[in-house]
Amino acid sequence: MSGPALVELQGLSKRFVKSLDLAGKLASKLGSSIREETVYALDGVDMTVAKGEVVGLVGESGCGKSTLGRIVAGILKPSDGRILYDGRDVSSLTPAEAKAVALKVQMIFQDPFASLNPRMRVRDIVGEAPLVHGLVSRGEFESYLDDVLARCGLDASYKRRFPHQFSGGQRQRIGIARALAVKPDFIVCDEAVAALDVSIQAQILNLFIKLREDLGLTYLFISHDLGVVEHISDRVYIMYLGRIVETASTEDMFAAPNHPYTRALLREVPRLETRHSDFLPIEGEIPSPLDPPRGCHFHPRCPHAMQRCREEAPRLREVAAGRLSACHLNDGI
Amino acid sequence: MTALADHGADHGAEQGVGQADSPLRRFLADFFESRVATVAFAALLGIVFIALFAPWISPTNPYDLATVDILDNRLPPGSEGFTGMTFWLGTDGAGRDILSAIFYGLRTSLSVGVMSGLIAMVMGSSIGLVAAYFGGRTDTLIMRIVDVQLSFPAILVALVLLALLGKGVDKIIVALVAVQWAYYARTVRASALVERRKEYVEAATCLALDHRRILFRHVLPNCLPPLIVVVTVQTAHAISLEATLSFLGIGLPVTEPSLGLLIANGFEYMLSQKYWISIFPGVALLITIVTINLVGDQLRDVLNPRLQR
Ligand SMILES: Nc1ncnc2c1ncn2[C@@H]1O[C@H](COP(=O)(O)OP(=O)(O)OP(=O)(O)O)[C@@H](O)[C@H]1O
Ligand code: SF4
Ligand SMILES: [Mg+2]
Numbered sequence: 001m002s003g004p005a006l007v008e009l010q011g012l013s014k015r016f017v018k019s020l021d022l023a024g025k026l027a028s029k030l031g032s033s034i035r036e037e038t039v040y041a042l043d044g045v046d047m048t049v050a051k052g053e054v055v056g057l058v059g060e061s062g063c064g065k066s067t068l069g070r071i072v073a074g075i076l077k078p079s080d081g082r083i084l085y086d087g088r089d090v091s092s093l094t095p096a097e098a099k100a101v102a103l104k105v106q107m108i109f110q111d112p113f114a115s116l117n118p119r120m121r122v123r124d125i126v127g128e129a130p131l132v133h134g135l136v137s138r139g140e141f142e143s144y145l146d147d148v149l150a151r152c153g154l155d156a157s158y159k160r161r162f163p164h165q166f167s168g169g170q171r172q173r174i175g176i177a178r179a180l181a182v183k184p185d186f187i188v189c190d191e192a193v194a195a196l197d198v199s200i201q202a203q204i205l206n207l208f209i210k211l212r213e214d215l216g217l218t219y220l221f222i223s224h225d226l227g228v229v230e231h232i233s234d235r236v237y238i239m240y241l242g243r244i245v246e247t248a249s250t251e252d253m254f255a256a257p258n259h260p261y262t263r264a265l266l267r268e269v270p271r272l273e274t275r276h277s278d279f280l281p282i283e284g285e286i287p288s289p290l291d292p293p294r295g296c297h298f299h300p301r302c303p304h305a306m307q308r309c310r311e312e313a314p315r316l317r318e319v320a321a322g323r324l325s326a327c328h329l330n331d332g333i
Numbered sequence: 334m335t336a337l338a339d340h341g342a343d344h345g346a347e348q349g350v351g352q353a354d355s356p357l358r359r360f361l362a363d364f365f366e367s368r369v370a371t372v373a374f375a376a377l378l379g380i381v382f383i384a385l386f387a388p389w390i391s392p393t394n395p396y397d398l399a400t401v402d403i404l405d406n407r408l409p410p411g412s413e414g415f416t417g418m419t420f421w422l423g424t425d426g427a428g429r430d431i432l433s434a435i436f437y438g439l440r441t442s443l444s445v446g447v448m449s450g451l452i453a454m455v456m457g458s459s460i461g462l463v464a465a466y467f468g469g470r471t472d473t474l475i476m477r478i479v480d481v482q483l484s485f486p487a488i489l490v491a492l493v494l495l496a497l498l499g500k501g502v503d504k505i506i507v508a509l510v511a512v513q514w515a516y517y518a519r520t521v522r523a524s525a526l527v528e529r530r531k532e533y534v535e536a537a538t539c540l541a542l543d544h545r546r547i548l549f550r551h552v553l554p555n556c557l558p559p560l561i562v563v564v565t566v567q568t569a570h571a572i573s574l575e576a577t578l579s580f581l582g583i584g585l586p587v588t589e590p591s592l593g594l595l596i597a598n599g600f601e602y603m604l605s606q607k608y609w610i611s612i613f614p615g616v617a618l619l620i621t622i623v624t625i626n627l628v629g630d631q632l633r634d635v636l637n638p639r640l641q642r
Binding site (some may be wrong): 021031070073075099102103107110116117118128133286 | 540
C-alpha cells in the first residue's frame with residue numbers, strides 16, 4: 001500500500017432479504033416450510049484502497065464481488081458497516097457533499113449492451129450528467145464532450161449515434177467515457193472486459209492503464225480472470241462467500257499464496273501464460289450464500305480443515321508486512 | 334500493443350453496422366412494410382381528419398335547428414330533400430342528414446376516447462413507474478388495487494360510476510379513465526421492472542441523477558413500445574365502451590351525440606326497414622375500431638422487443 005487511503009470499507013455487510021408475499025406468509029403460518037430467505041452477500045468486509053492504486057478483487061461466482069462494487073459505487077446501501085471516502089464517513093455527509101462524493105466514484109459495468117440506454121444518443125449518454133450537475137457550461141459542452149470521447153478513443157462524429165450502432169469494445173469505451181465525464185477519482189470496474197473478445201480485452205485494459213497514468217485514477221478491479229488481475233493490479237483481495245480471506249501485493253500473492261483457498265485458486269495457473277486463465281474448478285461445491293457453513297466458510301472444501309475451523313470463523317490478521325490472511329493455520333501450531 | 338494503435342482496428346469492424354439510422358426511421362420502415370397496416374393507417378388518418386374538421390366539411394350542421402327540416406325525416410339514402418340537397422346516407426327521424434351526423438358523432442366519439450385514453454395513460458403509467466421503481470410496499474399496495482380494479486368488468490364499473498356521477502362529457506371521461514388506468518399501470522410496471530434491473534439504470538444512479546430524471550428520461554422511454562400498443566388498443570376499447578354506454582342511454586347527453594347515441598336513435602326504426610339510420614353510424618364505429626386495432630396490431634409486431642435487436 002502506498003499513499004493515504006482514498007476509500008476504506010469497515011465491516012461492510014449486505015443481506016438481501018427475500019420477504020414472503022401474502023400467500024407465502026399464509027402458507028408458512030399453516031406450517032409450510034416456506035421461510036423468508038436471507039442471502040448473506042457480504043459479511044464484515046474490510047478493505048482499503050490507497051490513492052492511485054489498482055486493487056484487484058477475485059473470487060468465485062456469487063461470492064459478492066459485484067455487490068461490493070455496487071456498494072462502493074453508491075448504487076446499493078450496505079446493511080451494516082461504514083464507507084470512508086478520503087477519511088470521511090459517506091453516511092455523515094451533507095446532501096451536497098454526498099453528491100460530490102457520489103460523482104467521484106464511478107463504475108464500469110460488465111455488459112456493454114445493458115449498460116448503455118438504448119434510446120439515448122452517445123452525446124446524451126456521456127454528456128447528460130456533467131450538464132445536469134453543472135460540471136461544464138453549455139458553451140464549452142461540445143468541446144468538453146469531444147475531449148472526453150477522444151480520451152477514450154472515440155471519434156467526435158459518434159456523438160449523434162445510438163448504442164446499437166457500435167460493437168462491444170466501442171460500447172465499453174462509451175461506458176468509460178460516461179464515467180470519466182463527471183471527473184471521477186475512483187473507478188470500480190466490475191468484470192469490465194469479461195464480455196469482450198480476447199483481442200478487444202487487451203485494448204480496453206490498455207485504455208484503463210493509460211487513463212490511470214493520465215488522470216491519476218484509482219481502480220477497484222473486479223475480475224475472475226487471474227491473468228487480467230495479475231496484469232493490472234498492484235494489490236489483490238481474495239473473496240470467498242462474502243468474506244475477504246486474503247490480501248497481499250500482487251507479486252506476493254501470486255508468488256506465495258497463504259490461504260488454502262487462494263492456493264487452490266492459483267494452483268497450476270500456467271505461470272508464463274497466465275493471461276485469460278480462469279480458475280480451475282476447486283473440488284467441492286460452492287456452499288449456498290443462503291445458508292453459509294458455520295466457522296470458516298471454506299471448511300467443507302479445505303484439505304486442512306480441523307475441528308476448530310468448523311466452529312470458529314478465522315479473523316483476517318497480518319501474517320507478514322502488508323499481508324493479511326484469515327486462516328487458523330496461521331495461528332502457529 | 335499501444336492504446337492508440339488498436340483503436341483503428343476496433344473502429345474498422347463496425348463501420349458497416351449502421352449509417353446513423355435512428356430508431357424512429359427503422360420503426361417507420363418496419364411499420365409500413367405491411368400493406369394492411371398502411372391502408373389502416375391511411376384510413377385512420379382520414380377518420381381523424383373528419384373528426385377534427387367535422388364542422389367545416391359536413392354537408393350540413395345537423396344540430397342547427399334552423400337548417401334541419403322535420404319534413405325531410407326518414408328519407409332513404411340518396412334521396413333529394415325539401416331544399417333540393419341530396420342526403421347520400423339518408424336522414425333520421427328528425428330530418429337530420431345522417432352523413433353529417435356521423436361526422437359530428439365521430440368527432441365526439443374520438444375526442445372522448447382519445448381524451449380518456451391520454452389521461453388514463455399519464456395517470457396509469459406514472460403509477461406503474463412508481464410501483465416498479467420503488468418496489469416493496471408501494472408496489473404491493475398499488476398492484477393490489479390494480480388487480481381488484483381489473484377483476485371487475487369494465488362496463489360494470491363504468492355503469493356504477495355514471496349512475497353516481499350523472500351524464501356529461503366530463504363524467505364519461507372520468508368513468509373511462511377509472512376503468513382504463515389500471516391497464517396502463519400494469520403494462521408500464523411490467524416493462525419498468527425489467528428495465529430498472531438493467532445496468533444503464535444503475536449507471537444513472539451512479540451518476541447521481543435524481544429519481545424523477547431516471548424514471549421519466551431513462552426508464553420510461555424504454556417502456557414506450559408496449560405502452561404505445563396499449564394506448565391504441567385501449568383507445569379503441571374506450572370508444573366502443575362509450576358507444577355502449579351511450580347506446581344504453583347513460584353516456585353522453587343528447588346535445589352531444591356520439592356514434593353510440595346515433596345507433597340508439599335509429600334502433601327503433603330498424604324493424605320498419607329504415608335500416609340506414611342505425612346501420613351507417615354502426616359501420617362508421619366499426620371501421621374506426623377496426624382500423625385502430627389494425628394499427629395497434631402492427632405496432633405490437635414492430636415494437637415487440639423480443640423480435641427486435
Ligand atoms: N438484488 C439482489 N437480491 C437478492 N440477492 C442478490 C441480489 N444481488 C445479488 N444477490 C445475491 O448475492 C450473492 C452475491 O452476488 P454478486 O452478484 O455480488 O456475486 P458476484 O461475486 O459478483 O458473482 P459473479 O461472479 O457471478 O458476478 C449471490 O448469491 C446473489 O444471488
Ligand atoms: S481456517 Fe481451517 S478450513 Fe478455513 S481455510 Fe484455514 S484451515 Fe481451511
Ligand atoms: Mg458479478
